[in-house]
Amino acid sequence: MARDQKSAGISRTKLFLIFIIIFGAGIVFAGLFNVGLSATNTMEFCTDCHSMKINLEELQETVHYKNNSGxxxxxxxxxxxxxxxxxxxxxxxxYKDVLHEFLGTIDTKEKFEQHxxxxANRVWDKMRANDSRECRSCHAWENMDLSGQSRSARNRHSSARDEGKTCIDCHKxxxxxxxxxxxxxxxxxKQE
Structure with missing residues (x-):
């Protein structure tokens, strides 16, 4: 009788092995997934499309790219x-950025400028909706030394904070x- 029950079910050893295999596969998947995410966050990946080279050229002329601190x-x-x-x-x-690159919607400087x-407004709206979350990963009201800013910047930052403005409201x-x-x-x- 005991022998029939044992052969009818899965042994603990087999269950343990199945668990180990699934667990190992999960670790491998998570690792590959993170590698993929990291690869798609690089400047090289982002600017590989022709239309994004326009953005890169603009960025390279700003303080967010070239500055005293490096x-x-x-x-x-x-x-x-x-x-x-x-x-x-x-x-x-x-996906929409890649799609529009392939469709030819923004694949030249002229087409890019038309759009x-x-x-820009889609990005600005998103930034307003999330309180400029990505800006705040580097810049924070709490860490601003207003005394080190020009009087104009100090006054504007102070007013903006009091009025509940977010970074993109002033820094487009x-x-x-x-x-x-x-x-x-x-x-x-455009509407016609």
Whole structure:
């Protein structure tokens, strides 16, 4: 009788081996997944598409890239959240950039410029919605030494904080060229 029960079920040894295999596969998957995430956060990966080379050229002329301290912000520092959940959302939604590159929507400087206003506003809206979360991974109200700032900057930062503004409310165009607002005629043409 005892022998029949043993042969009908899975032995503890087999269960343990199955657990070890699944656990090991999970570790391998997690490792490869993190390697993939890291690879897609590099400046080289981000600027591999022709349209993103425009952004890189602009960034290279700003204080976020070249400065006295030698600290440079990368694409991921400003455009990819640090926390896992928001990072996954950003990575999934990034498909549209690749899609528009392949579709030819933004594959030349001229086409890119035609869409710059809309693209910038989408980024600005996202930054407002998350209280400039990626800016705050380097810059924080609490760590600002207002006394070391010019009087104008000190007054503006103090007012902005009191008014509940976020970084992007005042610092548009800090890392990329700020687009001109389209004329009403341009907007009407797009809608036709």
């Amino acid at each position: 600290v440079s912000a990368t694409c991921a520092d400003c455009h990819v959240p640090k926390d896992f959940g928001p990072k996954m959302v950003a990575k999934i939604l990034a 710059r206003w809309d693209m 165009g800090i890392a990329h060229e700020e687009p001109d607002e389209p004329d009403e005629e341009d907007v009407a043409e």
